[in-house]
Amino acid sequence: MTMGRTAVSKEVLLQYAMIMEDWIPKDAAIAIAIGEHYVYYAAGLHDIRLKEGQVIRPGSIADRVIMEQRKVDTIMDNSLFGVSYYGIGYPIHLNGEPGALVVILPPNYHVLKHEPFRFLTGKQQDDWSLLPVEQITHIESLQKKTWFYAENERFNTSHTLKDLHLRLPNTFLRIHRSYIVNIPSIHRISRDFSSNLILILKDGTELPVSQTYINEVRKVLGF
Template identity: 60%
Template sequence: MENIDIPKKILNQYASVLEDWVPKDASIAIAVSDHYIYYVPGMHDIHLREGQHIQTGSIAEVTIKDQRKVEVVMDNSLYGTSYFGIGYPINVQGENGALIIILPPNFHVLKKDQLQFLTGKKDDEWFPIPLDQVSYVESLHKKTWFYTAGDNYNISFTLKDLHLRLPRSFLRIHRSYIINMNCIEKISRDFSSNLVIKLIDGTELPVSQTYLNEVRALLGF
């Protein structure tokens, strides 16, 4: 297919169709046939490029192929950043296309389902702990633990569950760690030039390559 040359004004009109409900920090993409022709990044930026080919398994591919609305949480395997996306089938100058709204991965979770505190178990007792007291969460030996100032608790949720249900102030940095961004003291590099996040309680946690782009995007460095 030849490249479609469409004025930005027209593409902006497509994007504005959903402006009544789309959050101002959402990213918006338009894809036609096998590539993206429009991308405006918001706060949750997955770093698409105009002219970039559509990847197999992406929301754009499924929306265009099936010509139906698609809503799904995507992991970070395609673009290095997990996100919640909504694809709408559209027609662009006679070609099947997709308008894609890109939002944080926990956006689809209803407020009533979003956690306000974590209830942890310690010595056969349960303690509801406000989230602002939680510095980080860890998956260790097939169990999930969260840590406060000088204490730790076992919790029944998996890290995957928590990644979706914790507020945006919590950031996944590793297969085994989710941190409270309000508890970060500094970010540095270790002897292998890998990023390490030091929390205000002195804990140092590694950032894995899998989550590196997401960490950089959300922390803005």
């Protein structure tokens, strides 16, 4: 494959990609740019539909890495590829020519890198309470507000359900667009009159599982 002044073999590019696969998330895409073009692209679950041979666009992560010769770590909007993404670019050299290796991830990946919440602050009337996440049984989105439940009490939080889904430990499972459940709080799994799944918590609360999340629930809970 020839791009600009440098001929780079497919085997060399695959070696770079294989090294990256040992430590990057499995859903990541990988792009390699040399000179003025992208010479390699392997799509992940988050695919920006980049093409080998495509010209490097000004302002892209690859362009900045090559120009500045440093690691670039940023969120990109959809103006360049029609898809927003979070990218990490690394300077490389192939056959003496500067290039960039770019790891492409979903735009919310930078949130996932942060340490999970260890407690939530909830409001009741004019008071705020700090609750360890282990004490929370489930979380609910209701009437444009988010509520979490602990020790048979309800607390209002400023976080959205989407934010909490990203930042809570993996014991918390999204089961419905309006519900997240803490797995240790589940007592048993049943069905309603329409054969839809219902999670019955240890405190007697019943939470529906929507069709959107049923496969994930089955996979995580192992049934």
